[in-house]
Amino acid sequence: MFLAATTAGDRVRANPGGQAFCPSCMADLIPKCGEIKVWHWAHRTDDCDPWSEPESQWHIDWKTRFGLQNCEVVMGPHRADVVARDGLVIELQHSHISPEEIAERQRFYRRMIWVVDAGEFREHVDLRLASIRTDPYRQQPTTYRSFRWRWPRPTHARFTSPLFWDFGDGTMLNVRKIHPETPCGGWGYLWTKPQFVRRFAVHVDELGDALEDGATA
Ligand SMILES: [Zn+2]
Structure with a gap:
């Protein structure tokens, strides 16, 4: 996922240490900000959207x-x-x-x-x-x-x-x-x-x- 949701109602791109949730299942997401893959948000388990x-x-x-x-x-x-x-x-x-x-x-x-x-x-x-x-x-x-x-x-x-x-x-x-x-x-x-x-x-x-x-x- 490229954009997560914030409690302020915004959509936000992944950033190191960022806190946001999935706009669909509301689960807290993990910002993945490494050097190989593009910065994105990940669910702790499988993505709720198959x-x-x-x-x-x-x-x-x-x-x-x-x-x-x-x-x-x-x-x-x-x-x-x-x-x-x-x-x-x-x-x-x-x-x-x-x-x-x-x-x-x-x-x-x-x-x-x-x-x-x-x-x-x-x-x-x-x-x-x-x-x-x-x-x-x-x-x-x-x-x-x-x-x-x-x-x-x-x-x-x-x-x-x-x-x-x-x-x-x-x-x-x-x-x-x-x-x-x-x-x-x-x-x-x-x-x-x-x-x-x-x-x-x-x-x-x-x-x-x-x-x-x-x-x-
Ligand atoms: Zn989700």
């Missing part, structure tokens, strides 16, 4: 772009990574996730999108045909790309909520179709991270730093 992932710099970089008040929002027994504009949930996925858990989360959050860290398999994705088409999602001309995927992860064909691959270089692919049979391929639309934040953030006016990548919408 869907929680170990915190990574990649998660924190994404969460902070949407404003801390919109991160790790308690929803029933779970904490949504980001609650974006109009209540849309953004789930940030770095590690492997099973088809069953994909289906469970989609059922639970209903209106949600996935941002998957594609840095690890980016080199296996061969982006091909490029053309400009009107992306029905954004309602504007967008770069359409088809792709081939060597050593694909079959679970990715199981995402039925909108799926974005974050390539880690400031670009993202909104994957619209994956053909899981060999040779695996598909197609989607290219976005930049600032375009994504602008499209989904609650308070775009307050996001100067989040948009500093310089790409235009």
Whole structure:
């Protein structure tokens, strides 16, 4: 967990000696402020949210772009990574996730999108045909790309909520179709991270730093 709760009603990042509690189960949390892993809060036993992932710099970089008040929002027994504009949930996925858990989360959050860290398999994705088409999602001309995927992860064909691959270089692919049979391929639309934040953030006016990548919408 990146943000814990305080008795004053604030959300607070992990800091050495810090005292705070879980906004979901109210248990006291332990600040983990070492040199290897990113600073985070830990439960004394297992995290009360079975869907929680170990915190990574990649998660924190994404969460902070949407404003801390919109991160790790308690929803029933779970904490949504980001609650974006109009209540849309953004789930940030770095590690492997099973088809069953994909289906469970989609059922639970209903209106949600996935941002998957594609840095690890980016080199296996061969982006091909490029053309400009009107992306029905954004309602504007967008770069359409088809792709081939060597050593694909079959679970990715199981995402039925909108799926974005974050390539880690400031670009993202909104994957619209994956053909899981060999040779695996598909197609989607290219976005930049600032375009994504602008499209989904609650308070775009307050996001100067989040948009500093310089790409235009
Ligand atoms: Zn908890």
